[in-house]
Amino acid sequence: MAECTAVQARAGELAALAPERAQADEPHLVACSACRDEVARTRAVLRGLDRIPVTEPSRDLSASVMSRISSAPPPAWLAKSAPRPTVAPRRAPPTEPPPGFFASMNVRAFALPAAGLALVLALVVLVRPSADSRLARLTPSPSAMPAVESESPLPGGEVTLAKLTGRASAFDEGAWKDVAEGQSFPQGRRLRTEPGAKASLALPDGSRVDVAADSELFAFADRIRLRRGRARFDIRHRPERIFRVLVPDGEIRVLGTLFDVESRPQGTRVHLLHGRLEVQCDRAVERLEDGEGATFSGTKLTKLTAAAPLATSDDFPPATSTSEVPAHPDEPTSVGPDPKPTIDAEPAKGPAPTGLQ
C-alpha cells in the first residue's frame, strides 16, 4: 500500500511517459493494476490538457503598446543609454506626416523618443499654464516629468452610476442585470444603456462620463473602453496620468478636457468641446484644440478643423452637481476653474463626415 501511495504520487511524471517506458521506469506498475489505472487516467488528463487550444488576442496588441510607449515619458534607461535625439524638437513630425515619413529608418529610429519628448513638453505646458509656452525654452528636469503611467495602471476606487434616465444594465455573473442610479461597480465592469436611456458615470477621481442611449463600455479609473455608442467625457486633469479612451479604431489620450466620442462599425468620430486631446490611429497622431474634431477608421485619421457636433445636452443626463461626484482623495471636490461650455440644442446627429460612411 505504501508503494502504491509513492507510485501514485508520481502519477503525473509517469503519465508523461509512454506506458511501456513508464512500466520500465516503475516496475510496480506491472504488478499493480490500481496504480496502472491511476497512471492511465492521469495520462488521459494530460493529453486533454495538451490539446487545449491557443487563444489569440482579438487584435494586434503591439499597436496599442507602442502607442502608449510613444506617449509616455521615456524610461530612465533610454535617457542613459540611447543617443538622445537632440534634433527631435526641431524635427518633430508635422501634423500630417508626409508619405513615406516613417519609411525612413533614420527618422524612425528617433520617432518614438521624439514623440515621447514632445508629449513631455506638452504636459509641462499644461501643468504650468503661466509658464512661457515656447517649447524650445523648456527643459524639463526628471522631477518635473509626470510619473510613469504604469506605476498605477489599475488605480483603486469604484465607478458610480451617478445619474440614470431609462434603463441600463451591467454584465455580472454571466448575465446582464439592471442597474440603478447611485449604484457602484468595481472597475472593469461592462455597462450598457438601452435605447432611449442615458446615464452618467462618476469615476473615482471625480471625472465624469455621460453615456448616450444604446451604448456599451468598460469603465476603469484611468480609461474607458467604448465598444459602441456615444459618450461625453469630462476628465479631471491629473499630471501624473494620461486618461485614455479606447475605441476599436484607436485611442484618444486626454489631457484634461470635455469631448464627445461616437464609436460605430464604420469608424470613430471625436468632437472636442473644450481643452486638448491627442488622437492616435495606427501611427498617425493628431492634436485637437477647442471645436476641432477627428474621424478615424482602420489606419486613416482625418482632422476636422470645424467638426459637427456629435451630441446635444438632451443626449445625456443633466449636469451632476459637484457634491454628488465623489472626489479623489488627493484633489478638492470642485470641478475646476474652467467654465463648462454650453452645449447648443442642435440636432443630435449631424451628417457623418467623409470617411465614415
Next chain:
Amino acid sequence: VDGLPDAELVTQCLAGRTELYRSLVRRHQTRVFNFLVRLLRQRELAEDVAQEAFFTAYAKLDTCKDPALFYVWLMRIARNRAFNVLRRGRLDVVPLTPASGDTIEVPDERSIGEGSAEGQLEAREVAAELEKRVMGLPPKYRATVLLRHTEGRSYQEIAEILEIPMGTVKFRLHRAYKLLKERLGKR
C-alpha cells in the same frame, strides 16, 4: 528583425533602437494573452493586463538580467499583474460564458490528435471539458497547469516564472491533476 533572437532584440532596444520592441510584443503577445485569458477568465481584462505587462517590461527593460530569458521575465511580470487583479477581486467582472461572447473556442480538428472520428470527437470533448475544469482551479494551480500544458514550459521555467521552488511546481501539478481527475469523474 523578426528572425533575431530575444536577446538581440532586447540588447538593441536598450541601445536606443526602441522600435524593435514592437517585434518583441508581436512575438510574445499570443503566449502572454493565452496565459492571461485563462488565468483571468475575461478576454478584455486579459488584453488590458497583457498590455500593462508589455508596457511595464519596456519601462523596466534595463532590469531584465538575462535578455535571453526575456520571455520568462515578461511572463513573471504578466503573472504578477494578473495576481494583483485577482487579489483585488476583479476576477468576476465578465465571466467567460456563451452569453458574454467571450467564450474560448472549442479546439478545431487541427488541434486534435490522430485517430478515428469518434476518438477525435471524444478528445475534443475531453479537452473542452478539461479547459473548463482548469479555469475552475484555484489561481495558483491554474497558473501552474497553464504554463505546463498550454505554454509547454519546463518545470524549471515554471519555477522561475512563478518564483517558487521546482518541488512546489511538481506538487502543484500533482494536486491539480488529482483535482481534475476527480472533477472529470463527476461529469
